[in-house]
Amino acid sequence: MLDVCLLGTAGMMPLPNRWLTSCLFRFNGEGLLIDCGEGTQVALREAGFSPNPISVICLTHYHADHVSGLPGFLLSMGNSDRTEPVTIVGPKGLERVVNSLRVIAPELPFEIKFHELQQDEEYFEIFGYHIHAFKVNHNVLCYGYSVDIPRKGRFDVETAQALGLPVKLWNPLQKGNTVEFEGKTYTPDMVMGAARKGLKVTYCTDTRPTKSLVEAAKGSDLLICEGMYAEEDKLVKAKQNKHMTFYEAAKVAKDADVNELWLTHFSPSMTGHKRYMKAVCDIFPQAKLGEDGKFVELDFAEE
Template identity: 50%
Template sequence: MLDICLLGTCGMMPLPNRWLSCALVRNGSSLVLFDCGEGTQVPWKTLGWGFRQLGAICLSHMHADHVAGLPGVLFMVAHAGRTEPLAIYGPAGTAYVIEGLRRIAPDLPFPIHIHELKGGETFTLPGGLEATCTQANHGIPCLAYRVDLARRPEFQADKARALGLPVQLWKRLQHGETLEYDGKVFTPEQVLGEPRRGLSLAYITDTRPTPALSKLASDVDLLICESMYDTRDDLPMAHANGHMISEESAGIAKAAQAHALVLTHFSPKITDPSQAEKAARRIFPNTRAARDGLVVTLDFS
């Protein structure tokens, strides 16, 4: 099961009733944060998921509304008692910015490991999440991310019994271990069923639409996508600033055959995101405009 909270939904600057766009993903006791604008720790504290279990941060790009909240979050994680390493992923230039921000957060009880990605790379996040990224089109190095949680095949007890395996060995095979018993070698494939669909989400922000983004989000259960602007009148501004209108976000979801779309990163001028939702639904019906604090749960059912 994956829980995803849209801590903030605003682009460019925080507003009195809307924090900057970012998403927190929980898998069991592990947390992964996507982007970290100014004040991120405030809605996170309200959410109540805790800070100590934050194991990784994935940054889309190095604009202030996506990274300026890092010192505050790092202090909260330190205050919560974390001593294990924290990984930070981002595009080229991430290390330079993080090292600068660390000047006001110099003494942390945990090491920070910075990974600069080029796009197309895969990596493992806490909680057994497999991630990949691709280049976005924002005029500066910018990444979109995809996260997958695999689901184990169903354990088939009748096969285990037919092989004469004692019950106490079943769990080891169920968890992927090859073992030897009674002079014979047994593999998980002998007692497991067919592969099963896992869970997946994509996080796409601050970009013009590209075919690579639809490919990244192919068949995801949840696509979290920016909607900086909500009308076609804003299309020239979207082109100029490297953003999208809601209909373009919906176009990515449709091309990707995503299962659900959540819009976020709304311009401060958008006071009613429901208009963006309405426009997007004309292209991709299963669309929701996020409000700060929205929690979406993905489960295997």
């Protein structure tokens, strides 16, 4: 089970009903935060969550509306009695940027570990999250993130019994361990079926439509994607500023064959967001407007 909560959906500047960009993931008691715009710690509290269990913070890029909330957020984590290390992931320059922001938050009761992205694409695993970071097309170095929760195959009881394996060895095999019994070695693949469909969420803001985004988002249960502009006359501005329109985001969702699209990172000049959604849904029917506090609990598909 994977919880996803949009904490902030505004772009460029916060608004009375929208904090700046941030999104929370929760899995097996460990939290993962993508971006930390101004107001993130307030938005987190408004959504009913604590900063303490957040072990990983992924930053897409270093524009202020994506990182300006970080010093206060780290302080709140420390004030909530966290002592375990926190891993921060981001593009080149990560440690310099975070340490510069920490001038106003120098004393923390936990260690910060840095994972600086070096390649156009990187895959890594942390706290059960399988993360794919991929470079997108903004006017500064910027990454999107796909978060996967894989699902193991079913344990084959009949095969285990045929092999004569006692029940006490079943659980270690299910957990991926190799066991020995009566002089023979048994590996998980001998008693586990093929991997089943897991859960996947892709998050991307501040980019033009890119092949890397479409490919990374393929088959996602949820795509959270920027829609900075929706007005017909803003396409030129979107191209100039390396952002996307509602309609371009919908086309990405369609091409990536995702289950659902949440639009986010809206321009502060945009009003009447809902009136644009009919045209968006004509392109991708499962499109929805993001709102601060929008929450979904994703569970593995029934079989």
